[in-house]
Amino acid sequence: MRVEFGVLGAVTAWNGAGEALRLKGPRHRAVLARLIVARRRVVPVAVLAEDLWAEPPGNAVGSLRTFVGDLRRALEPDRLPRTPPRLLITEGSGYVLRVPKEDVDAWRFEQAVASLAEAGPARVAEGLGEALGWWRGPAFADFADFGDERWLRSERSRLTELRLQAIERRADARIALGRAAEAVPDLDALVTDHPWREDAWRLLALALYRSGRQADALSVLRRARDMLRDQLGVDPGPRLRRLEEDVLRQADHLDPDAGASVDRVWAQATAAYESTLGSRARTRLESTVGLMRDLAVTGGGGLEAARRHRVAAVAAAEQLDDPELTARVIGVYDVPAVWTRSDDPEQARWLVDSAERTLRSLTPGRHDAARSRLLATVAVESRGTLPVDEPASGAPARPLQAARQAEEIARRLDDAALLAFALNGTFMQSFWRAGLAARRDAIGTEIVALSAHHGLVRYEVLGRLIRIQARCALADLAAADRHASAVGVLADRHELPLASVFTTWYRALRTATTGSREAAEDAYEEAAGSLRGAGMPGLERGLLPLARLCVRLRHEAPPTGVDENADWGPYEPWVRPLLLAEGGRTEEAGAALRAISSPPRDLMFEALWCLIARAAVAVGDRDMMARAHTQLVPASTEVAGAGSGLITLGPVAEQLAALEKALR
Structure with a gap:
């Protein structure tokens, strides 16, 4: 059963039904809080004792074991005796809380804030509005007795600062969207509780001005100036001073509608570009x-x-x-x-x-x-x-x-x-021979790691798409699923619609691998729809007929239903011999086989050689069978066609076995 943990307020935990779990006394919750602060790292028992007691008692280790045992029973009430715990785990000489990032409200909040770093005002306002709603009070609100402890003080301060920044960013986004009045209450409360935050004062004054309250905006700016001088002994920063001057002269750029329209921002930016560069x-x-x-x-x-x-x-x-x-x-x-x-x-x-x-x-x-x-x-x-x-x-x-x-x-x-x-x-x-899926998987792995570390989002999507292809070729659909899911998240977050074309086709491949013929054909029809208007003719042409053919061959269906005159695009020379052979036109199929060259060395290389091999077996062309066998042997452990992330013809080993039988 899923358990969620909360520290954005009192420390608590909820079960999958959203019901609060009974965590007993403050020391139990303190152990849980300390493990959450450790972020899935092991906390040695000695460190736990030092952090929970100013002077650990002689029985501190025994007490901690009792607290941990009680917590385990509260978090996993249905766990059978002698069954290892799933969440609060003993590791070495300490304890660790092994939970997904999305199951701790503070971690989820951090992820939400980070994911909106480059987002536009509408997404920022909506996303931060939801994330700020997860706060139930001050972080670790029920631990006043531990307020001087370094581990708690630093984490509480960090989360509080992140929350204040999020409030300011949400207010800034609302102002940019022409919803300045909505931002005023939160900003007013913010400067009351945290009067040293100059940016909050600036945003409050700007929100008031854009709400048609010029006098209130000037009053706020003067309050900020007086507070900073009287309490901190400093003058307002340049942004506050400049805003006061702009409000007094009613500067044009303070027009309430200035940030309300994305189209206007774009027009202003392009006009500035044009006039500046000449x-x-x-x-x-x-x-x-x-x-x-x-x-x-x-x-x-x-x-x-x-x-x-x-x-x-x-x-x-x-x-x-x-x-x-x-x-x-x-x-x-x-x-x-x-x-x-x-x-x-x-x-x-x-x-x-x-x-x-x-x-x-x-x-x-x-x-x-x-x-x-x-x-x-x-x-x-x-x-x-x-x-x-x-x-x-x-x-x-x-x-x-x-x-x-x-x-x-x-x-x-x-x-x-x-x-x-x-x-x-x-x-x-990386296609100079068949059977290089593992090599491409290594390339994709390096691209993902490099991109994630350096914030290269588009290349992280590329790396994960490469890994989808490679893991499909290696018959590891579980790993491909994880990368497809990650691509979906990145594509939605960063507005990369073309990525969904490949994940849609991957889902069709998955259906073709595990589902019925009818389900596979329906999935490929849907996938073909994602390509219409996508601007990728090199991918689109001939792909749907090829996918239908692969589904039929995988299910050993009769040749009826395949449109020989369909637009097979770039795959036509290597598909034609098989279509002719299955249509009973053996001599024409043999002539077509003798006339074709080796397929291009790309993602469809193994798939097209498998089609050639089938045609060669059907017409008894031993020379072509031998050539196909030589080309396909390096890919004997892979799935034919699946390296494309789009189609599948089943294990290459099956085609090799058919060739070897025919060549005997």
Whole structure:
């Protein structure tokens, strides 16, 4: 049964029905409070005794064991005798409270505040309003007797400061939304209880002014000035002084509607940008590509516009004959990419050529960061272009070489954002043979860790999407589920709608793996809907027919129902022989098999080789069966197609067994 803990007020705990649990006396609650403050770290018994008693009694250890035993019975009343506790655990010479972060109100409050760090006013006002509602009183309100203890004093002060900041941020957001009057009561109470907080005074005066109460705003500012001088002996800070001057002269920017409209803020910002930069072409180019980078993750129309304007910006930079500028304009567009087929192959080739020209033009021995970004661009934009056969010279193909060089430079420079971009290129070129899901999982793991540590949200989403793909290929759907859930949270919090396309398709793959044929087909129909208007033709074309075919093959359904004339997109050459063979057109199927080349080395590599293998077995083409076997052997422990995170044809081992049987 779930147990939730509260310290934002009196220390308490509730069961899953929301009923308060009986925690006995103050020492019991003190033990619980001390373990919560430890944040899932072990607190040795000796430390507990020192923190709970100014002079620990001789029986302190025995008393603590009694308190812990009582707490365990209160927290887990249904636990059977001799069954290990689930929440309050003995570890070594101490105790630890093992609970999820969301089950302690203080931890949940911190997460909520942190998650809104970059949010707009509407989300801040709503999110902080909910989070502040979790406070039932002062933190650890029932521990006045322990107020001088360092462990409690510092934690209480930290939480109190976080709450005060949240009240100020919520008030600021309400003012920005044109709801200044709503902010006044909370701010008035805040300056009464905490009169040294200048920002609270400033916000209160601004809220009053924007509520049409100019005289009250001036009165508040004068009260703040008098209080600061009389009680603290300091003059008001520059922001308070400037606000008083602005109120007296009724400055235009204090207009009550100034912050009420996102559209107005945008218009004012773009107008300021236009008037400030004028004809400064170089700065405008770099800024434009930065804007395109942000636009690319907003959805279909934004992604298509970003691609179009990016090419124009790069072409304009090259016309200025400034390689350093061109390098910056190309490199700043570090939009994470997870799908291994280009949406616009011709544009991708043009960008690769431009990046290569710029690399040759840069002064040797300089501009390492720019070189790394250009090389990463080559690797990312060359997705799916590795040669189907290894070069006779044995040298790595240029895209693979570029990816390795970009990563080496980024690691040497110790630049987190640069390394994340370089690892994206490494991922795009990690398909030089079948069976590399574990390698891609390691890349995704590093991207997630790097991004989470440095606040690179979009790359954290990329890393988790890569891990969804890899864990699917390795038949670890439980891990894939966790990453899909994390992607959903990040995408909602940071407004990244394109991420949901991949999680929707993953859910369809999961249904295809564990559900009925009908359920799988319905799930893929829904997934196909998420692609409409998403601006990703490299992903969309041919995917739904391919998914339907894979479902039918997984359930060993008859060939009826497959539309041979559907738009199979880029998969058509490798699907056609199987469709012909299952339609009884054996000679045509054999001819189609002999005419095709090896599939592209990308996320669909193993899946397409499995389709080729099925067709080869159906028509008795031993040469093609042998080729398919050679290509698929390195992936013998993986799930065919599942590395895409979109479709599945079942274990590669099953296809290898069918090939081996046919080749006997």
